[in-house]
Amino acid sequence: MKPHTLSILVENKSGVLSRVTGLFSRRGFNIESLAVGPCEEPGMSRITIVVIGDDEKIEQVMKQLNKLIDIIKVSDLTENERVERELALIKVTAEPGTSRAEIMQVASIFRAQIVDVGAKTLILQVIGDTEKIDALEKLLRQYGVKEFVRTGKVGILRGSKTVTSLK
């Protein structure tokens, strides 16, 4: 059982997302992360899903996904050299004169940006892989994380290979 990152190219039509997610829940899979957005082809969208399961079960899910009429292509990025990123927005308690400077220092180590400065809070924006975001969130907890918002993971292959060209 390991996390698989699936990249799914779909027709940009209403109901497609529920067809895809419905299939996962019907077959007993929990979606760990989900990201959807338009892609390089007009009229199509790309869904990136992270799901945990053994290889055979994932292969069966991919075959079932491929049967959906509105799905154009399903690729498993897991075994390939790739770049994967998530983005998180973290609202941290930061009363003036207390830990504000410390938080800003942590932010700079993580190359996180301060995107909002409030009277009693800071909002940090961080981009990275899952581990990096987890680490930052954990570190900030001691100051008081008021809110933590995170996107699903997106992934792309390194080099000239494209997701669409994968077998």
Place this chain on the structure above:
Amino acid sequence: MKTGAKILVESLQREGVETIFGYPGGVVLPIYDELYDSPLRHILVRHEQAAAHAADGYARASGRVGVCLATSGPGACNLVTGIATAYMDSVPIVALTGQVPTNLLGNDAFQESDITGITMPITKHNYLVKDTADLGRVVKEAFYIAGTGRPGPVLIDIPKDVSTKVIKEPPVPEKVILRGYSPTYRGHKRQIEKALQLITAAERPVIYAGGGVILSNASVELVDFATQLGIPVTTTLMGIGCIPCDHPLNLGMLGMHGTEYANFAITESDLLFSIGVRFDDRVTGKTDTFAPHAKIIHIDIDPAEIGKNKRVDVPVVGDVKAVLQDMLLMLKKNGQKDAWLKKIRHWKQHHPLKCPQDGRLHPQFVIRQMSELLGGDAIIVSEVGQNQMWTAQHYCFKHPRTWITSGGLGTMGYGLPAAMGAHFARPDLPVFDVAGDGSIQMNIQEFGTISHNKIPVKIAILNNRFLGMVRQWQELFYDRRYSFTELPSVEFVKIANAYGIEGVKVESPDDVMPALRAALDCDGPFVMDFRIEREENVFPMVPAGAAINEMIGGHPK
């Protein structure tokens, strides 16, 4: 300028539709108004579930796409069991449903249900049409999707304002182009070569043929292939009819209620050539002990079926007919497997299916008499349960598409409406529905439809006043605690008469053939109420989860 309803009806005609099964209601009024003077024949059922099953029966008997129509909300929801039945058995139907007007969608309007949401897991694809201009294209796509690749049901949900809106009809594309859908028909040549090598090298090969052979109209190729190489053939419930029952290589059905010889052959085989099957649990029993010594070849048009339940050595993705045709061209003759065939003959001789003959009325006898009378030139539909298994075991099927039954979903109440559909597909053949007294009561209101439309379906009720299959399991595995499986006696002939249908009650074996003849000779529908032995069991039987050669109720080894 045309209304959406007119575009819809004309689109159906363009697809070659002649008959549709349906039930009117509020939001489909515009469509029904269009049907009023259309050449399409509309059969008014008594419950929407029957419309879906009738479309399904029509499709199975004809090989063409069946069509049903229902209103929104309850009408659409009543189609659900029928759609799921078609989905599980890969039957091409197009289900048309009315929907509340687009401005009320999602508003909990009167008779609104999210039928595209509800049917997402039980359709091959579905559509909610929001613009009248899309209607023609959607109908064309729906028929294409339903009937190609691995067939299946497609639903089109049509809001009322989409039906009423008047537009200048846009041209419908000549060809359907769907970026996400292109089924593979031709098998990979290298894989076919590998498969042929395994087959010719095998000493104890068995062909395991399923519904895919029927769906792909590949019976001729299958029998040709089996005969040329002398390979015995066992069929699944859905594959019955792809090889004549009396063909020397036919082993009958395998699996839970399969013949002993089919299950023995599978267990001892060294090569399993699986064609258009899906290794269902009712077939394999315990998967580890299913064909334990065999290399497995699997042809299927749906790649998701390959390796789903059982590891496969040589997968061939493609249409069964196309692949078998290629195989036949590449085939090199080799010697028949005499020792293996001799062993199989021995099994067949010593382990035949049992048909008790003790002067009492046994269901197996009824089915055998029916088989003798009809000689394979009829369509036999069944309900689900003991009636279905006895028919599968004891009726001698000679042609594909003459056996129509709900396999995957196992839908009680399927038989009668499916038989109505089958009649419209093949008006030249007699149609018999073999029912139980439990199943028939699940859609008995369709007596109204067959009477009203003079549909000459012959209904043979194997009446044991039990929900027989469940009772059998209770007898065998629940210490004879017959929890809610006993039914009071019903005079089915009286019910039939009330609908204006003729019928006869049969209580002795001597009266079976006269009753069957009376049914066959009658111009209209006919009901036979066979009062059979109450606690007759379907044997042999593989208990759930056991190996398929561990059968009970068979012959001593």
